[in-house]
Amino acid sequence: MAEKQVIKTRRLIIIGGSSGSLEALLKLLPKLHKKFAIPIIVVLHRSGQADNGLTELLAAKTYLQLKEADEKDLLQPGWIYLAPPDYHLLLEEDGSVSLDASQKVNYSRPSIDVSFISAAPVYKERLTGVLLSGANADGALGMQAISQCGGRNIVQDPEEAAVSYMPEQAILLCKTADVLNVAKIAALLNSIAMD
């Protein structure tokens, strides 16, 4: 089936973060190469109410196109998709995204675990999970799922993270994760996305 063929070659990067992750992201995004060939999803914990200009702020920091994800968006290389506030973002077999406003997970919606766990069996070894600063354990279980499905994990060095708890929890659960500072994360992502 043609559709299945497409998904077999499709790759994805999901970046998650909570408190302190915005500053890491603002350093990371400008370093991503203009010709970055893999779609990126960004799942940040943020307050549910009104859009506080986050989309515009992040869009101004990257050469890539950036938008808040809409349901059924078909992920495209060269694009960064921000998970909307108050929705979990899940990944479909056909390369599109679904939104889901069910109960919070780890006190969070969007939850990083929900996106990681949903993407892991769909993208398998073609998935890279990245976890930045945060004060919550969200993302750790998800990284475990990613590595069980053959994907790759990168965690911000707790030494560098503004809040080290989230990276530390992920490292505890997922021993195979690469632990790197933001500059090295950017270099690694660029190398993954260029080959």
Added chain:
Amino acid sequence: MIATGQLEELLENILSRYGYDFTGYSRASLKRRIDGFYVKGRFTSFADMQRRLMDSTAYFMYFVEEVTVNVTEMFRDPAFYQTLREKILPVLATYPFIRIWHAGCSTGEEVYSMAILLKEANLLHKSILYATDLNQAVIEKAKTGIYPINTMQQNSVNYIRSGGKEDFSGYYHANYNLAKFDEGLAEKMIFSTHNLVSDSSFNLFQLILCRNVLIYFERDLQKRVLELFDQSLDSLGFLAMGSKESLRFSSIASHYQQIENKEKIWRKSR
């Protein structure tokens, strides 16, 4: 975790045994919910779960309740309700009679919010609110108008943000840990089960709200349901959707106009 093939088999079996068609639902969300149901039910295998579901209608109804997303609150997205208040109700006010359909009303918070808006605009007396959902269980809760008292703080904040000027606590009676809404608000509500996938149009409305339901459907099913709404909407009627939903990709989009601000409300132009 349930494999893709097993999920499809289960959906087919549910359809032929009970007539509930989930095959048009977005898979990622549905699969996550069914995985959760599987873990919570402590089944020994997929076959075990499937057998339990096929054996008992009551247990299947519990499954439907668990796998659909019923999360809701009053005045959800306060800016949306502010737009209803300021832009839509003044138009509806010019009609002799107002029929509203809440499709996928869950436990009814949306319907009570609407009744409060109508009451404050002095329109409730000439309105009827039809509220439907796939789930019998949420409909029964909605009928009671009783909610946990600890949700009232958020509801009250939302009410004020939506432009509410009254004392919100005047709309309900607190009793221990429960809040029961005034029966006067419920007088004009008619609750019933209705499946958007398989049931047909049952009236003509001036306003249809279907919020946070279509995000769980695949495109084809979304299109079919939007056609059902189109058939059920009076000319110049309004269709209101959730903050991440749109009728942009549907066949009916050509004769609908989104009202000016960024709220997801469309008006039928013929």
